Amino acid sequence: MLHHLPLQTIKPLTTAHLAQTMSLLSLTAAELQEQIEAELASNPALEMLDELRCPVCHRKLPRQGICPVCSQPVLSQGEEAVVFVSTREVYTGFGEPQDDEDREDNGALEEESLAVHVFRQIAPDIPSEDRKIAAFLLTHLNEDGLLTISLQEIASYHHIPVERVRNIQRVIQRADPVGVGSVDPKEALLAQLSLLEETQPVPALTRKMIEEGLDLLSRHQFHELARMMKVSVGEIQRIASFISKNLNPYPGRSSWGESKGGRIANQQVFYKPDILITLSTNGDQEVLVVEILFPLWGTLRVNPLYRKAIQEVDEELKEDMRQDLERASLFVKCLQQRNHTMQRLMQRIVAWQKDFILKGDKFLKPLTRAQIAKELGVHESTVSRAVANKAVQLPSGKIIPLADFFDRSLSARIVLKELIMHETKPLSDAELVKLMAQRGYEVARRTVAKYRAMEGILPANLRRACY
């Protein structure tokens, strides 16, 4: 499963080797890039070759993606996950590679960051010739995450058919603040609904109600609606509450900026993924493909000329050069080790959490770092470091911290949320404990209260009956 990896050079485990590998492990893709560039600049024995060869067949690799020859046999083995290091570009902004390193450019940047956030998610999924259109579209969002110009305008501006713009928009709508890039609240709601339908049951008629009676709905004219849809008022209210709980007509608002009352503040937004998980259909098999993003393109190696030159140099210089060489080869080894470890780590994680990745939060299986460490035969702290401060992009386009795979209570919280969402009368914490227990979640009353707080759900006595 891992035979296509550069494994040859993993044996001399000196302490220096170990220490440096450790520190490299904990770096994010962006930090790694800095580190490599610094090393490259300071050590003349290192060189970066402007080409990439497959470690197995030594064919030249295309600028993006993996070896088309060697990836084949791996994909066809029916593995749960294929993991490899990819040099795929990490998208940092629109068009030109601009320095967005600067700190808060206040308002302007704040507004733009929603667009950047979305762009990063979708960029890998759309052909490069469409990216500038996507970028254009994203620059015309208002603070609600809705489009300020029509699709026709975009199409005629770029001289392309409207249908093509619409396809790009569809991709965008499925990205993180779901529904972003819609022309109006109605379209945003429908986009969210479509995505929701893929993972969970949705009340019948919800779609019809949004499509046909949105203006009535927003004015709470339930009786009018009931007559129009030919169902009871109670049914209408049920759907209405479902909509207000699960959907958001202004995608830009909820997840962005404003922190809702009682929300835990650690909901950090990650912009740049370090790892990419995509779903690839290989024949009839669905395979998860994991890419460990590697920030630089090319082959890092010890400069062979430098190695030669050392022979023909005075004694005093020789010692210095020897050290440079030593450092260089150590660095390369550490880098290989880091990649190797990351690959094995992700392989295990993805295999274990496959359902979570494909079907959503509810299917997160409990997992501890210690467990993975044992399976991998590495120290726990190694896993800890590797997992900390990194972000993963899921096939859905969502970017989450890698540590989320180890969240012990996420699935319990989701169950709790559903329980409350479907309740017919406000349930007290104690009652919720019982219901949770029936579903196999044994938690204390006090804990239910905490989960509620985390999800920003009001206590029962303040909760409005849900229908």
Place this chain on the structure above:
DNA sequence: CTATGGCACGGATT
């Protein structure tokens, strides 16, 4: 009296 939130403790995790 009941339902919740605060504080702090202990065991697990990192």
Place this chain on the structure above:
DNA sequence: AATCCGTGCCATAG
């Protein structure tokens, strides 16, 4: 060794 998380106890609000 430091931190996180679930929990129990107790005060407080309704």
